[in-house]
Amino acid sequence: MTMKPGERVAIVGCGPVGTVLALALYKNGIPVTIFEQEPGTVKDQRAATLHLTTVEFLDDLGVFEDFIDLGMKAPLYQFGDRQTGKAVAEFDHGVLADEVRFPYAFQYEQYKLVDSIVAHIGDTTDVEYRFSCKVTGVDQTAAAARVTFENQDGETESMDCVYVVACDGARSTVRDLAGIEFEGFTWPERFVKIATTFDFYAAERGYCTRNFLSDPDEWCNLFHVPGENGERIWRTVFPVKTGETDEYVLSEEGVQARLQRFFPKEGEYPIAYKGLYPVHQRVAKSFNAGRVLLAGDASHANNPIGGLGMNGGIHDAVNLAGKLHAILNKDEDTALLDRYSRQRRKAQIDGVQAQSMANKKLMEAREPKERARQLDEIRHTAEDLELHKAYLRKSSMILGLQAAESVQ
Numbered sequence: 182m183t184m185k186p187g188e189r190v191a192i193v194g195c196g197p198v199g200t201v202l203a204l205a206l207y208k209n210g211i212p213v214t215i216f217e218q219e220p221g222t223v224k225d226q227r228a229a230t231l232h233l234t235t236v237e238f239l240d241d242l243g244v245f246e247d248f249i250d251l252g253m254k255a256p257l258y259q260f261g262d263r264q265t266g267k268a269v270a271e272f273d274h275g276v277l278a279d280e281v282r283f284p285y286a287f288q289y290e291q292y293k294l295v296d297s298i299v300a301h302i303g304d305t306t307d308v309e310y311r312f313s314c315k316v317t318g319v320d321q322t323a324a325a326a327r328v329t330f331e332n333q334d335g336e337t338e339s340m341d342c343v344y345v346v347a348c349d350g351a352r353s354t355v356r357d358l359a360g361i362e363f364e365g366f367t368w369p370e371r372f373v374k375i376a377t378t379f380d381f382y383a384a385e386r387g388y389c390t391r392n393f394l395s396d397p398d399e400w401c402n403l404f405h406v407p408g409e410n411g412e413r414i415w416r417t418v419f420p421v422k423t424g425e426t427d428e429y430v431l432s433e434e435g436v437q438a439r440l441q442r443f444f445p446k447e448g449e450y451p452i453a454y455k456g457l458y459p460v461h462q463r464v465a466k467s468f469n470a471g472r473v474l475l476a477g478d479a480s481h482a483n484n485p486i487g488g489l490g491m492n493g494g495i496h497d498a499v500n501l502a503g504k505l506h507a508i509l510n511k512d513e514d515t516a517l518l519d520r521y522s523r524q525r526r527k528a529q530i531d532g533v534q535a536q537s538m539a540n541k542k543l544m545e546a547r548e549p550k551e552r553a554r555q556l557d558e559i560r561h562t563a564e565d566l567e568l569h570k571a572y573l574r575k576s577s578m579i580l581g582l583q584a585a586e587s588v589q
C-alpha cells in the first residue's frame with residue numbers, strides 16, 4: 182500500500198464492529214488507524230451469538246476458520262414458557278441447509294471475536310492501533326477530515342485522514358460531534374446478565390444452546406457459551422423489576438435469589454460474571470455526514486433479545502468497507518455513502534428494531550389471552566416447514582440483508 186498518512190481511514194472504537202471494518206478495509210488495500218480509549222482490547226461479555234449471515238461474512242474475510250474450533254455451533258433455538266417449564270417451539274437452522282453455507286448460529290464471545298481479528302490481521306503498519314487514545318474532536322473540509330484525541334500521555338494530538346468512522350458504541354462521541362440525532366427511546370427497565378458455571382443441562386428441562394423463556398412476571402434468556410479454559414458457561418438475562426436497586430440486583434444475594442427463582446437447586450450458584458445494562462431502541466437519523474460515517478452501536482441500539490445488535494453492526498461494517506473500496510480505489514461517486522446510510526437504516530428499522538421489539542413483546546406478554554395467542558403463533562410457525570424457514574430467514578437476518586440490497 183502506498184497511501185500517505187492523511188489517506189488513512191480513522192476508525193474510532195476497537196470493538197467488534199471497528200475491528201471487522203478494519204479487517205475488511207485492510208483486505209481491500211485501505212490503511213486504517215483504530216483509536217481506542219481503553220489501554221487494549223476490551224473484555225466485553227455482551228454479545229455471544231453470531232448469526233449465519235455474519236458467519237458467512239467472517240468466512241469471506243478469511244477469519245472464521247481461525248476460531249471455528251473454539252466456538253459452539255448452535256443449530257437449534259427454543260422458545261419456552263417459563264411458567265409451565267415447557268418448550269413451546271423449537272427452530273432448527275438445518276432446514277436452511279440447501280440455501281446457506283453455515284446452517285447454524287455460532288456461539289463465540291464478542292471479545293474473543295475482536296482478539297481473533299486482531300491476531301488475524303497480525304503485525305502490519307497498514308493497521309495501526311492507538312490504544313489509550315480518546316477521540317475528543319472531529320473536523321472536516323471537502324477534501325479531508327481530522328481526528329483530535331487525547332493520547333496515552335494526556336496530551337492533545339490530531340491526525341488527518343480521508344474518512345472517520347464512528348464505531349464508538351451507543352454513547353458515541355463522534356456521532357454527537359457530527360450533530361447526528363440518535364432517534365428513538367430507552368426502555369424504563371434495565372436487563373441483568375448473570376453467568377454461571379452450573380450446567381443447565383443437568384436441570385433436565387430440555388434446554389438447547391439458545392433458549393428464550395417467556396413469563397409475564399420475569400422472562401429469561403438462557404444461552405450456553407464457550408467460556409474459558411474449556412469451562413462452559415451458561416448466561417442468563419432477565420429484566421430488572423421496578424423498585425430493585427442496582428446494588429441489590431448485582432449483589433451476591435440478588436444474583437443468587439434470581440437464579441434460585443429460575444431453577445431452585447441445593448447450594449449456591451457459582452457465578453462467573455454479571456452485568457447490568459440500559460436498553461435502547463434507537464437509530465441515528467443518518468449514518469453519514471460528509472466524511473464522518475457511523476457503524477454499529479454508534480448508529481443503532483436495540484434490546485438484545487434475539488442477538489441482533491452486534492450482528493447488524495458487522496453487516497454495516499461489511500457494507501461500508503465495500504463502498505469505501507469503490508470510492509477510494511475505483512474513484513466511484515461519494516454518493517455511495519448516502520446509499521450506505523439508506524440501506525443500513527432500512528435493515529435496522531424494518532429488521533433489527535422491529536424484530537427485537539417483537540421478541541421482547543413475546544417474552545413479557547402479560548394479558549393472558551394475548552400471551553396465549555403469541556405463544557400459539559410461534560408454536561404454529563415452528564410446526565409448519567415453510568413458516569419455520571421464513572422465520573429463520575428473518576431471525577438470522579437474511580431478509581434484512583436482502584431488503585437493504587434492494588435499496589438504491
Ligand SMILES: Cc1cc2nc3c(=O)[nH]c(=O)nc-3n(C[C@H](O)[C@H](O)[C@H](O)COP(=O)(O)OP(=O)(O)OC[C@H]3O[C@@H](n4cnc5c(N)ncnc54)[C@H](O)[C@@H]3O)c2cc1C
Nearest residue numbers: 194196198218227228229230316350477478488490491492
Ligand atoms: C446483555 C447483552 C447481550 C448481547 N448479546 C448480543 C448477541 O448475542 N449478539 C449480538 O449481535 N449483539 C448482542 N448484544 C449487543 C452487542 O454487545 C453490541 O451491539 C456490540 O457490542 C456493538 O459493537 P460496537 O463495536 O458497535 O460497539 P462497542 O462494542 O460498544 O465498542 C465501542 C468501542 O469504542 C470505544 N470508544 C468509545 N468512545 C471512544 C472514544 N471517544 N475514543 C476512543 N474509543 C472510544 C469503547 O471503549 C469500545 O471499545 C448484546 C448486548 C447486551 C447488553
